[in-house]
Structure formats: C-alpha cells, structure tokens
Amino acid sequence: MEYLTVASQALLTSVFGWAAVSKVRTFASFRQSLRQMVPGRYVGVVAAAIVTAESGCALAVPVSAVVGLMACLGVLIVFCLGIGVLLVRGVSASCACFGAGGAPLGRKHLVRNGLLAGIALSGLVTNIDTAGELQMAGVLTAVFAGLIGAALLVSFDDLAELFMPSTAR
Secondary structure, three states, X not given: OHHHHHHHHHHHHHXXXXXXXXXXXXXXXXXXXXXXXXXXXXXXXXXXHHHHHHHHHHHHHHHOHHHHHHHHHHHHHHHHHHHHHHHHHOOOOEOOOOOOOOOEOOHHHHHHHHHHHHHHHHHHHOOOOOOOOOOHHHHHHHHHHHHHXXXXXXXXXXXXXXXXXXXXX
C-alpha cells in the first residue's frame, strides 16, 4: 500500500508542477482568463496566489508526503468550490489550468479535480508508517504509474472531448 503513496506523490507533483509552470509561461493569458471569474482589482493577486499554491504543492509533495498531500487536497477542494460557484452563477469562463487555450469551465473540471483530490486522499490514507523498506523496483514502478496518470489528467480536457457528445457544427 505504501507504493500507492509514492504513485500519488509522483502524480500530484507532476500535475501541480505542470500547472504552475504552464501558468507562469503564459501568465498574461492566465490573468486574462481570470478576468471573467474574479473582480478586476483582484486578478493579479488571485493569479499570483494560484501559481504560488500550485508551486508550493509541487515542491512540498516530494519533501513530505503528509504535508504535501494535505496541501494538494486543500487546494483541490478550493478549486472545486470555486468552479462550483462559477457554474451555479452561470459564468462562462475558459480554464487556463494547464496554459493558454483551455476549455470552458464545466463539470468535467469538477470531475478532474475530484479525481485528483481522491488521489491525494488515497495517498494520505495509505501513508502508513510501516517497518518494511521500499524496494527500488516498486518505487520506480509507482513513479512511472504516477507519471502516466499525470499525463492523462493533464490531457483530461482533450480526452473528455473524445468521449462527450459533440455539438452541432
């Protein structure tokens, strides 16, 4: 079970790291996407806070599983609440979650963030102090699985589009 924690750490470090780096690379576009969601005078502060939170999670997870996974879980809960509020209010905004050109916010973003929160929670639950040593092959396999999962979740918008009914053109 401790390998699930390792896989969770690899996945969440990758996802949060990718999100933070892509937002920094396209910071002007990211700020612009927030203008539809946040009052104008708070856009800069919110953009910086999101990048800081995501960077902090990406850095904390490999250092301390408990602290990092709890931070990820907290950030993901805040993201889910924010998206939920926007959806209830009927705000139509694009998600620049992983850089410019994101899909409009919708239920699929709640699903993705819910999956990520579940992964963080499962990593926390399985982070039981065991007397056994982790085997290198198991760690490498868990990290690889986490990286594959991260790639799938970063591409979630595109994958969801493949399986969702298309609208008339």
